[in-house]
Amino acid sequence: MAALTVGTELAPLTIPVTRTLIVAGAIASRDYQDVHHDAELARQKGAPDVFMNILTTNGLVGRYVTDHFGPTAVLRKVAIRLGAPNHPGDTMVLTGRIEAVDGDTATVHVVGANGLGHHVTGAVTVTVPEVTP
Amino acid sequence: MSEDPGQAVGPAGGEPDTPGEPAAETYDELGAHLKEFEGRPAAVAGVGKDPVNAPMIRHWCEVLGDTNPAYSGPGAVAPPTMLQAWTMGGLSGHQGRTGAYDGLLALLDEAGCTAVVATDCEQEYLRPLRPGDEITFDTVVETVSGRKTTKLGTGYFVTTRTDVRANGEPAGVHRFRILKYAPARRKPPAPRPRPVVNRDNAGFWQGVAEHRLLVQRCTGCGTLRHPWLPGCNACGSPEWDTVEASGEGTVFSYVVMHHPPFPAFTDAASGPAGPYAVGLIELAEGVRMVSNVVGTPYDKVRVGLPVRVEFRRYETTGGPLDLPVFRAVPGGE
Incomplete structure (x- = not known):
């Protein structure tokens, strides 16, 4: 359990962006867009390879925050914007910082950076109930 | 890449810029026509294809490496970020889509804006989802931008808002923005200068x-x-x-x-x-x-x-x- 203090940095989380993660993430989120599993069709549409779908990114951002605050943490809001795509062979490093605290609720600014730049930037609002010792 | 708000794709730009922050916006006839779709329903009384269920939750957690104990065992809840997944049409497509929304997409397709990327996802979670919850949802077109030129190409941002219910109760709000665009032509690879061949070489x-x-x-x-x-x-x-x-x-x-x-x-x-x-x-x-x-x-x-x-x-x-x-x-x- 981590204290809710503005300015607290979350430990970085490194995500190897594998082809398996991209394809499995797309299917686990029921997203069958070909650009997430078929490299040839992705190339025909101007991308160099398949790339991660937004639902997988969203899930990773949520996981990053709940990993930090523990299983009692409850996500209230997740708002993300995508930038540089996550292609196979890249690595995404998620970093976060507590930007605001209101009682038992914190807002965490999250950035996921890959080799091309910022894949995702976002804000996560999370409630962390007091735990009785 | 025909598209709908239920099936998301990520940016295909390869550029470390953000397609959600376009450079230029100009209003045009098509844009004015597209604006008329603002406020119109995109999906009415949509029904999740499966109730919230443990296998889909487990598959999701396996993929993402999410070992949070809240998502398994008795009393498990679904990862909140799965909100959209419960509304996805999958390979068999969507139910509850309106003619208005299909019309909006068709207009964009006809205008050459055949490609799509998801740029933004904002979700608010009102109550946890648990295995057995039946999902229903309504989606409305919130805004359609004017024509924007981005590194990916020129197109229009379409923002939808989906209200998700579990067993009839409000469970979450899912706001989703896509850029539907005509892909910018990729430059052919730069040619090398032709070697000079003469009688000596x-x-x-x-x-x-x-x-x-x-x-x-x-x-x-x-x-x-x-x-x-x-x-x-x-x-x-x-x-x-x-x-x-x-x-x-x-x-x-x-x-x-x-x-x-x-x-x-x-x-x-x-x-x-x-x-x-x-x-x-x-x-x-x-x-x-x-x-x-x-x-x-x-x-x-x-x-x-x-x-x-x-x-x-x-x-x-x-x-x-x-x-x-x-x-x-x-x-x-």
Whole structure:
């Protein structure tokens, strides 16, 4: 359990962006867009390879925050914007910082950076109930 | 890439910019027409294809490496970020989609905006979802932007808001923004300058065309020479024949060209338009020639690096042409 203090940095989380993660993430989120599993069709549409779908990114951002605050943490809001795509062979490093605290609720600014730049930037609002010792 | 708000894709730009922050916006007739869709329903009384269930939750957690104990066992809840997944149409498509929304997408398709990327996702979670919850949802078109030009291409941002219910109770709000756009044409790869072939060096290029590296040999004194010349520097004889080089060599010297950038010469090992190494290769036969070292990043090329010739096809200003380049010998570094 981590204290809710503005300015607290979350430990970085490194995500190897594998082809398996991209394809499995797309299917686990029921997203069958070909650009997430078929490299040839992705190339025909101007991308160099398949790339991660937004639902997988969203899930990773949520996981990053709940990993930090523990299983009692409850996500209230997740708002993300995508930038540089996550292609196979890249690595995404998620970093976060507590930007605001209101009682038992914190807002965490999250950035996921890959080799091309910022894949995702976002804000996560999370409630962390007091735990009785 | 026809698209709907239930099936998301990520940016395909390859540029570290954000398609959600476009450069220019101009209003146009199509844009004004698209604006009329604001406030109209995109999905009415949509029904999740499966109730919230443990197998889908487990698959999701496996993929994301999410070991949060709240998502398994008795009393499990679904990861809140799965909100959209419960509304996805999957391969069998959507139910509850309105004609208005299909009309909006069709207008964009007709205008050439056939590609799509998801740019933003904002979710608010009102109550946890648990296995067995039946999902229903309504989606409305919130906003349609004017025409925007981004690095991906020119198109329109469409923002939808989906209210998700579980067993009829409000469970979450899902706001989703896509850019539906006409892909910008990718520039063809920059061509290399066509080599200058004249009567003095025509034999060399004839050899290259046959994937043979030919070195001139003076028939007067036996001295090898490269580049090709009409006469021998050692004895002055104009008579010559050729020997075929083995293709083995080492980097005798090199320079790295940083500026100006010349993408045609940049090797893939050094990025799309980055610096490139020009090698002076000493062949096993003793003569030296200038060429590229390929397959090795420009900053890893070293004097003494063992290399071997490779004939590689390049686009040149005179059409496709095979050129001799040199590649590091595996294990030789």
